[in-house]
Amino acid sequence: MARAEAAIGAARYAVSIRTGNHQLVADEPQKLGGADAGPAPYDLLLASLGACTAITLKMYAERKQWPLNQAKVALHYLVENGTGRIERVLTLDGPLDDDQRARLADIAERTPVTLTLKSGLAISTSLS
Incomplete structure (x- = not known):
């Protein structure tokens, strides 16, 4: 079935997500302290x-x-x-x-x- 891995490092709230052969980024919007680098x-x-x-x-x-x-x-x-x-x-x-x-x-x-x-x-x- 589905699998994903999420990791957060030095960037405040930016999360690197890997699922299958795909890589994406999630983040919080600027108004919540993130950089809006990806969807919340x-x-x-x-x-x-x-x-x-x-x-x-x-x-x-x-x-x-x-x-x-x-x-x-x-x-x-x-x-x-x-x-x-x-x-x-x-x-x-x-x-x-x-x-x-x-x-x-x-x-x-x-x-x-x-x-x-x-x-x-x-x-x-x-x-x-």
């Missing part, structure tokens, strides 16, 4: 959900041979009264009928990352 952690979380949603919708539409030209996923993480939630808005481009659009919105509720986030996830921490 919650931005990466939203990016993961957005990527999973878009990929799943594309795969489903291809399997059904539906005319989905493009799927855009806009995400916003909000905290209200101490409770976090994510708003997700889908923009589906292509000559889809209302039933196809409704089905794709329904599929978005069951993508792998969506289900993981909705169900919660056990995290165990140990020292090496």
Whole structure:
């Protein structure tokens, strides 16, 4: 399954992330003391959900041979009264009928990352 490694060094909050054959940087914005050298952690979380949603919708539409030209996923993480939630808005481009659009919105509720986030996830921490 998925693996990642994150390391922080001399740069204040910049984190080097390695996952598979990919290298990226996460950081905090300047207003929080970072250098804004990369997306902040919650931005990466939203990016993961957005990527999973878009990929799943594309795969489903291809399997059904539906005319989905493009799927855009806009995400916003909000905290209200101490409770976090994510708003997700889908923009589906292509000559889809209302039933196809409704089905794709329904599929978005069951993508792998969506289900993981909705169900919660056990995290165990140990020292090496």
